[in-house]
Amino acid sequence: MTEMIKVATIAGSDASGGAGLEADLKTFSEYGLYGMAAVTVIATMDPDNGWAHGVYALPEEVIDAQLKTVFKGVGPIACKTGMLGTEYAVELTRKYISEYKLDHFVLDPVMVCKGANQPLSPELNTAIAQKLLPLAEIATPNLFEASQLAGMGEITTLKQMEEACKIIAGKGARHVFLKGGSKLAQSDSSIEKGRAVDLYYDGQRFEQIESSLIDTTWTHGAGCTTAAAITSGLARGLKAYEAIVLAKKFISESLSHGFPLNQWVGPGNPSAWRKGFGV
Numbered sequence: 001m002t003e004m005i006k007v008a009t010i011a012g013s014d015a016s017g018g019a020g021l022e023a024d025l026k027t028f029s030e031y032g033l034y035g036m037a038a039v040t041v042i043a044t045m046d047p048d049n050g051w052a053h054g055v056y057a058l059p060e061e062v063i064d065a066q067l068k069t070v071f072k073g074v075g076p077i078a079c080k081t082g083m084l085g086t087e088y089a090v091e092l093t094r095k096y097i098s099e100y101k102l103d104h105f106v107l108d109p110v111m112v113c114k115g116a117n118q119p120l121s122p123e124l125n126t127a128i129a130q131k132l133l134p135l136a137e138i139a140t141p142n143l144f145e146a147s148q149l150a151g152m153g154e155i156t157t158l159k160q161m162e163e164a165c166k167i168i169a170g171k172g173a174r175h176v177f178l179k180g181g182s183k184l185a186q187s188d189s190s191i192e193k194g195r196a197v198d199l200y201y202d203g204q205r206f207e208q209i210e211s212s213l214i215d216t217t218w219t220h221g222a223g224c225t226t227a228a229a230i231t232s233g234l235a236r237g238l239k240a241y242e243a244i245v246l247a248k249k250f251i252s253e254s255l256s257h258g259f260p261l262n263q264w265v266g267p268g269n270p271s272a273w274r275k276g277f278g279v
């Protein structure tokens with residue numbers, strides 16, 4: 001009997017299935033891992049109201065009980081966070097990750113959902129930066145999240161991305177993967193149109209990770225899937241940079257096979273990675 005590698009996500013549930021812990025678990029599975037989940041909030045979307053998002057936080061004791069199940073009861077080798085939603089979820093996450101000395105912790109600092117342009121709250125963003133960045137093996141902010149974590153204004157150039165990475169690493173993340181994605185080429189004229197440029201920083205060295213932009217609107221859950229793929233790579237023994245490069249391939253494949261769920265939203269397809277299942 002081969003032993004399964006166990007990983008966990010501490011994240012919100014996306015009832016529509018494309019993002020949040022649903023995306024994480026699907027991704028873990030594609031990497032051949034055993035996935036666990038502690039639910040922090042439940043996100044809903046209303047088809048009678050233009051797909052407006054609702055976010056329902058679970059009570060503190062329910063999150064605590066789930067984290068106990070996951071960390072004390074089983075013990076993952078790696079863990080990621082997604083939408084935490086409340087300051088008590090941030091504090092509980094800090095407590096369990098430090099108590100169980102989890103090295104492979106990937107912090108995806110989710111601050112808004114695509115489609116909901118209201119940041120959850122500035123206090124929450126500060127708590128994430130103060131309590132979770134010091135524990136993170138890798139932080140995976142997008143441009144907006146990086147500006148919040150670094151306490152900078154809007155990030156529109158590669159130079160500002162470098163500055164943000166340095167500040168975020170200074171706050172304790174051992175590696176930073178800052179996703180410039182499709183946005184950067186729109187605001188930094190030195191970036192060739194049609195290229196997606198992300199930046200990796202390990203505290204000393206920068207690496208630009210470039211890919212061609214995938215022309216799709218079906219990108220729901222891309223951030224969650226990327227961070228889950230990075231976590232999976234670490235769980236499988238890859239170094240941070242290797243895990244990121246592999247995760248980029250995984251998400252590119254997923255986004256190349258995205259599909260609509262309805263007129264509002266469509267996810268990538270993390271199972272696109274699995275070639276030739278004969279159907």
Ligand code: PXL
Binds near residue numbers: 012021
């Ligand atoms: O994609 C960000 C995200 C993360 N987590 C949950 C979400 C979303 C966006 O919809 O619902 C639970």
